[in-house]
Amino acid sequence: MTLQIYNTLSRKKEPFEPLEAGKVSMYVCGPTVYADAHIGHAMSSLVFDVVRRYLEYCGYQVRHVMNYTDVDDKIIQRANHEGRDSLELAQEYIDAYNRHIEDLNILPANVFPKATEEIDQIVEMTARLMDDGFAYSVDGDVYYRVERKDDYGKLSGRKLADMQAGSRVGVDERKEHPMDFALWKSAKEGEPSWETPWGAGRPGWHIECSAMALHHLGPQIDIHGGGNDLVFPHHENEIAQTESLTGKPFARYWMHNGMLQLSGEKMSKSIGNLVTINDFLKEHEADVLRILVLNSSYRSPLSYNDEVLEAATRGLERLRSGLRPALPGAQGAAPALAKALDERTAASKEGFIAAMDDDFNTSSAMAELFDLVRRINQARDESAKDEDLKPAQTLLLELSGLLGLNLAHQVETEIDPADLIAIFEEMRAKLGDAESSQALGVDVGSEDAIRAILKLREKFREAKQWAASDEIRDRLAALGVLVEDNAQGSSWRWG
RNA sequence: GGCGACGUGGCCAAGUGGUAAGGCAAGGGUCUGCAAAACCCUCAUCACGGGUUCGAAUCCCGUCGUCGCCUCCA
Numbered sequence: 110m111t112l113q114i115y116n117t118l119s120r121k122k123e124p125f126e127p128l129e130a131g132k133v134s135m136y137v138c139g140p141t142v143y144a145d146a147h148i149g150h151a152m153s154s155l156v157f158d159v160v161r162r163y164l165e166y167c168g169y170q171v172r173h174v175m176n177y178t179d180v181d182d183k184i185i186q187r188a189n190h191e192g193r194d195s196l197e198l199a200q201e202y203i204d205a206y207n208r209h210i211e212d213l214n215i216l217p218a219n220v221f222p223k224a225t226e227e228i229d230q231i232v233e234m235t236a237r238l239m240d241d242g243f244a245y246s247v248d249g250d251v252y253y254r255v256e257r258k259d260d261y262g263k264l265s266g267r268k269l270a271d272m273q274a275g276s277r278v279g280v281d282e283r284k285e286h287p288m289d290f291a292l293w294k295s296a297k298e299g300e301p302s303w304e305t306p307w308g309a310g311r312p313g314w315h316i317e318c319s320a321m322a323l324h325h326l327g328p329q330i331d332i333h334g335g336g337n338d339l340v341f342p343h344h345e346n347e348i349a350q351t352e353s354l355t356g357k358p359f360a361r362y363w364m365h366n367g368m369l370q371l372s373g374e375k376m377s378k379s380i381g382n383l384v385t386i387n388d389f390l391k392e393h394e395a396d397v398l399r400i401l402v403l404n405s406s407y408r409s410p411l412s413y414n415d416e417v418l419e420a421a422t423r424g425l426e427r428l429r430s431g432l433r434p435a436l437p438g439a440q441g442a443a444p445a446l447a448k449a450l451d452e453r454t455a456a457s458k459e460g461f462i463a464a465m466d467d468d469f470n471t472s473s474a475m476a477e478l479f480d481l482v483r484r485i486n487q488a489r490d491e492s493a494k495d496e497d498l499k500p501a502q503t504l505l506l507e508l509s510g511l512l513g514l515n516l517a518h519q520v521e522t523e524i525d526p527a528d529l530i531a532i533f534e535e536m537r538a539k540l541g542d543a544e545s546s547q548a549l550g551v552d553v554g555s556e557d558a559i560r561a562i563l564k565l566r567e568k569f570r571e572a573k574q575w576a577a578s579d580e581i582r583d584r585l586a587a588l589g590v591l592v593e594d595n596a597q598g599s600s601w602r603w604g
Numbered sequence: 605g606g607c608g609a610c611g612u613g614g615c616c617a618a619g620u621g622g623u624a625a626g627g628c629a630a631g632g633g634u635c636u637g638c639a640a641a642a643c644c645c646u647c648a649u650c651a652c653g654g655g656u657u658c659g660a661a662u663c664c665c666g667u668c669g670u671c672g673c674c675u676c677c678a
Binding site (some may be wrong): 120137138139140141143146147149150151152153154156157181182183261265266267268271272278297314334335336337338339340341342343365366367368369370373374376378381400401404405406408409410411412414416417418419420421422423424426427433435464470472473476477478479480483486487489490491531570573577578579582583586591592594595596600602604 | 606607608609610611614615617618619625626627628629635636637638640642643644649655670671672673674675676677678
């Protein structure tokens with residue numbers, strides 16, 4: 110079984126075969142940078158990050174391009190409103206998005222082109238489209254002639270005739286056909302503009318992606334991705350422009366992710382029902398968002414609410430539980446158990462790959478990981494030693510890592526050392542056993558202090574002084590340190 | 605109005621012809637001084653109606669409902 114990818118163009122899954130063996134060119138539409146990015150944007154970047162990671166895991170050398178649209182109506186509008194330069198404003202949000210990419214553990218694209226840095230290519234492309242009769246200029250605006258492309262509408266499944274009838278847009282009378290779209294917009298007062306043979310102006314939205322793809326990846330690319338709200342008109346128009354120019358099919362596989370839904374509606378800037386990436390990361394780990402995305406099909410709408418968020422948070426904890434070491438008194442796994450775990454490990458890997466090969470079925474792939482975790486924990490409960498668990502845990506790390514999860518990552522809670530010292534001193538006094546422990550210095554590390562406190566707690570427990578023992582546990586919990594007791598002693602972890 | 609997608613247990617969500625993965629929540633149990641964690645057990649016949657088939661959540665028709673696109677949008 111080889112990798113199958115659902116192609117929006119054909120509306121079915123197709124075996125993945127890149128143009129050039131062993132190499133994949135992938136272009137993903139990035140955000141228009143005029144406001145804080147929200148987790149819907151993050152979802153899209155996460156989806157294609159997983160696609161890229163899996164392709165690389167399959168041995169492909171991936172060239173990944175993601176653009177930033179840094180000149181457009183809304184950017185200009187906002188910049189003018191704030192009385193500042195639009196390019197500067199855009200750059201600010203580009204920097205912010207680059208930080209988000211890092212914070213979310215998304216592999217950076219090989220190239221992050223910006224529209225304003227590709228003007229030469231855009232102008233050249235527009236000129237050639239005019240020369241070849243695919244475009245015409247009116248008063249400095251340049252429009253693409255949709256009737257020149259026989260298969261216009263093939264991606265979104267629309268016909269020009271239908272679109273005319275249903276058009277809600279006020280039609281510009283200067284256009285030859287109502288659906289003709291702008292390649293170039295003539296300069297207006299207070300807007301950035303560039304000189305061209307047909308007059309000063311700025312690029313339309315769709316042309317930049319065509320120009321960048323052509324420039325950085327060539328006339329034909331393997332995968333073109335983006336949110337499914339871009340299918341029409343954006344990607345439809347990209348196809349028209351590019352194919353008119355090159356005479357070749359533009360992208361082999363068109364992949365579109367579903368929209369993130371908040372309270373039953375698409376999360377978007379215009380509706381205002383959004384959670385920014387910044388706000389999300391203030392409250393949650395990046396992996397929580399990733400699990401949220403991985404838990405369902407990338408093509409379907411993704412529900413976002415408190416319950417789902419809680420489920421993802423707990424799910425992450427659960428995955429991490431698989432990495433915990435053997436129990437203190439472990440005797441070693443019985444041969445049958447060790448064999449079963451090894452077999453399960455091999456089966457998990459197979460199942461995982463089969464799931465991912467099926468159009469990146471991440472929710473099935475996740476199910477394999479959860480199953481693997483259960484087997485590991487089972488074995489641990491049945492006295493398996495670290496060496497017994499190791500292969501399965503290694504696979505868990507490998508596969509979760511390939512999805513971009515960082516299970517080994519420990520979130521250390523910021524603790525004021527004074528808080529720990531206070532607990533220690535108080536409890537030491539209560540124990541009335543000063544000889545047993547040294548006083549803690551102010552320079553002691555958090556982990557040292559926690560261990561020292563737990564030693565005291567062990568004495569309380571030996572003396573069956575449960576009230577004091579519980580108090581310590583509660584106070585540490587309040588600081589973000591989870592203490593867990595079991596038959597062989599106590600352990601703790603950040604939580 | 606046009607195009608498209610979808611409707612699976614309390615929530616989220618796989619599965620597209622052979623009798624329902626997984627996560628969270630919930631209930632019961634093991635362990636534990638207690639708690640937590642972990643482990644074990646329990647928990648759906650797939651919006652509704654009709655049809656095709658030996659057999660359908662899965663195919664076809666209809667009804668209801670939801671969402672997306674048709675305007676900037678990941």
